[in-house]
Amino acid sequence: MNIKLFGESSSISSGTVKKNRITEKIFFGLLWAAAFITVIVLVAIIGHVLINGLSHISLQFLTQEPENMGKEGGIFSSIVTTVYLALFSLIIAVPIGLSAAIFLTEYAKEGLIIRIIRFGTEALAGIPSIIYGLFGFVFFVVLLKFKYSIVSGGLTLTLMILPTIIRTSEESIKMVPRSYREGSLALGATKWQTIYKVVLPAAIPGVLTGVILGVGRVVGETAAVIYTAGSSLGLPNSIWRPGRTMAVHLYILASEGLSKTNMYATATVLIITVFIINFVANRLIKRFIR
Amino acid sequence: MKVYEKIIQLFLFLCALIAVLGVILITFFIVREGWPVIQKVGFFNFIFGRQWAPTQQIYGIYPMILGSILATLGALILGVPIGVGCAVFLAEIAKPKVANIIRPGIELLAGIPSVVYGLYGLVVLVPFIRKTFQNQGFSILAGSVILGIMILPTIINISESAIRSVPKEYKEGSLALGGSHWQAIYKVIVPAARSGIITGIILGMGRAIGETMAVIMITGNSTLIPESILSPIRTLTGNIGIEMGYASGEHQQALFATGIVLFIFIMILNVAANLIPKKVGE
Numbered sequence: 001m002n003i004k005l006f007g008e009s010s011s012i013s014s015g016t017v018k019k020n021r022i023t024e025k026i027f028f029g030l031l032w033a034a035a036f037i038t039v040i041v042l043v044a045i046i047g048h049v050l051i052n053g054l055s056h057i058s059l060q061f062l063t064q065e066p067e068n069m070g071k072e073g074g075i076f077s078s079i080v081t082t083v084y085l086a087l088f089s090l091i092i093a094v095p096i097g098l099s100a101a102i103f104l105t106e107y108a109k110e111g112l113i114i115r116i117i118r119f120g121t122e123a124l125a126g127i128p129s130i131i132y133g134l135f136g137f138v139f140f141v142v143l144l145k146f147k148y149s150i151v152s153g154g155l156t157l158t159l160m161i162l163p164t165i166i167r168t169s170e171e172s173i174k175m176v177p178r179s180y181r182e183g184s185l186a187l188g189a190t191k192w193q194t195i196y197k198v199v200l201p202a203a204i205p206g207v208l209t210g211v212i213l214g215v216g217r218v219v220g221e222t223a224a225v226i227y228t229a230g231s232s233l234g235l236p237n238s239i240w241r242p243g244r245t246m247a248v249h250l251y252i253l254a255s256e257g258l259s260k261t262n263m264y265a266t267a268t269v270l271i272i273t274v275f276i277i278n279f280v281a282n283r284l285i286k287r288f289i290r
Numbered sequence: 291m292k293v294y295e296k297i298i299q300l301f302l303f304l305c306a307l308i309a310v311l312g313v314i315l316i317t318f319f320i321v322r323e324g325w326p327v328i329q330k331v332g333f334f335n336f337i338f339g340r341q342w343a344p345t346q347q348i349y350g351i352y353p354m355i356l357g358s359i360l361a362t363l364g365a366l367i368l369g370v371p372i373g374v375g376c377a378v379f380l381a382e383i384a385k386p387k388v389a390n391i392i393r394p395g396i397e398l399l400a401g402i403p404s405v406v407y408g409l410y411g412l413v414v415l416v417p418f419i420r421k422t423f424q425n426q427g428f429s430i431l432a433g434s435v436i437l438g439i440m441i442l443p444t445i446i447n448i449s450e451s452a453i454r455s456v457p458k459e460y461k462e463g464s465l466a467l468g469g470s471h472w473q474a475i476y477k478v479i480v481p482a483a484r485s486g487i488i489t490g491i492i493l494g495m496g497r498a499i500g501e502t503m504a505v506i507m508i509t510g511n512s513t514l515i516p517e518s519i520l521s522p523i524r525t526l527t528g529n530i531g532i533e534m535g536y537a538s539g540e541h542q543q544a545l546f547a548t549g550i551v552l553f554i555f556i557m558i559l560n561v562a563a564n565l566i567p568k569k570v571g572e
Contacts, residue, residue, distance in 0.1 A: 020470045020473065024473075027476075030375060031378055032383070033375070034379060037376075038372060038373075038395070038396065038446070039392060039395055042398060046398070046402075097305075099302045099306070100302070102302050107299055116310060123313045124309050126500075127313075130502040130527045131552065134530065137534070162308070222404065223531055250403075250409065251503055270406060271402065274402060277401065
């Protein structure tokens with residue numbers, strides 16, 4: 001009786017197991033397909049740009065001024081504008097973001113104010129770049145009379161990258177072991193001395209990660225920059241002058257169909273910059289996890 | 291010494307407030323610039339008006355609202371299955387070696403500037419659609435495909451970490467009861483990680499609805515109400531992005547008013563993402 005029952009149930013379950021095996025295979029196949037599609041899409045986009053653009057990259061292209069609306073010549077002034085904007089926004093965003101992160105991790109006690117600050121930071125991260133563009137235009141360009149300039153663009157971008165800087169700094173400060181702080185406090189250091197001399201140095205790789213990610217955001221940004229820093233070609237010879245970043249240059253070349261070769265070459269420079277940024281960021285993240 | 295410490299603390303606090311101040315300033319100035327037009331036209335006429343003719347002072351953004359919603363929906367239809375599938379794959383199936391190749395790839399996908407996506411859409415996807423369907427190519431379909439790709443990293447990253455944070459015991463329990471690995475995934479692990487997955491999808495929606503440059507380059511930007519998935523559309527972001535270059539006066543204010551509506555969409559998504567319980571299994 002027992003044996004019969006056992007036999008029955010095992011025959012049923014072997015049937016279900018077989019069916020399960022097949023369903024499992026099918027669905028695992030679909031999951032593989034999802035991952036495969038993701039990789040293929042990435043390879044297709046990057047491959048398309050690099051194949052068409054890599055051969056047009058030369059020292060001249062990087063160091064020559066654009067000519068004839070960007071149809072000919074290089075992208076030197078766009079590179080310079082991009083670097084200016086990245087530097088300007090980082091110089092302001094990093095001290096503010098790091099200070100905010102220190103406050104949130106070391107001083108703040110849970111409560112309404114903290115919840116408001118957290119909500120504000122998250123909201124800032126979620127605002128679309130075109131809204132930043134509108135705000136930067138009406139506030140910095142028009143109201144404060146900064147005109148289309150590196151200053152207007154840089155301040156707009158400062159707000160955009162602030163959430164990233166705050167978050168990465170916060171994470172790295174939280175990683176610093178408690179015992180470091182306790183040791184410093186036990187030696188008679190004040191809270192700020194402990195933060196300044198012990199916590200911050202240990203948190204530097206995380207802060208740098210935020211900086212690198214911020215650079216990535218600035219390099220890729222178009223909508224927020226085009227209506228604040230402007231889109232005029234030519235080297236900005238002061239921070240009060242407008243400029244055209246690489247991403248804006250690419251947008252104009254592509255949408256106006258000015259020059260296929262320069263379009264692909266600019267896109268290639270952008271992609272290579274993103275490669276470098278991701279590589280450096282990964283290196284830093286690995287280091288501060290260890 | 292005490293005073294010095296207090297001053298530093300105050301300074302740090304003020305820095306922490308700047309993000310909040312930023313949000314307040316942005317909201318205030320967008321509303322201040324856009325409100326007069328909404329007031330003049332009437333809120334319902336503005337968002338349900340079917341005609342956009344700035345030269346005749348007619349401002350109705352219903353076609354753009356529809357455009358934004360349709361392009362975002364299309365992006366979700368394509369991006370969610372692939373994104374969640376890829377996340378499950380990375381968290382549950384992929385060997386570490388395979389996952390370590392794919393993950394940097396996804397970071398790269400997240401880092402590619404939106405103009406490059408737009409460029410790819412413009413030179414590859416739009417001509418492909420034009421050839422296949424014998425139409426103009428610029429369409430909801432083109433926008434949806436590119437946006438679907440652009441939201442993949444957001445969905446994959448957040449879903450994967452949600453799936454990874456499901457306690458091992460859940461899976462072990464399911465396997466111990468004789469369930470297959472696949473049964474454990476779809477009956478136990480994915481349901482337990484659902485709040486994280488939904489958060490990822492909502493943030494992906496935010497990215498899709500807020501994207502500007504790529505969308506301008508591939509959707510055709512027609513202000514007519516779309517008839518099919520192959521019709522050209524203009525999104526809210528596109529409306530602002532295209533016309534800001536030359537608009538002035540009331541026309542420019544109407545673009546800020548478009549910004550208000552976009553802002554409301556984004557805030558609804560933000561609040562929704564915040565309302566989702568963070569804990570596993572809730």
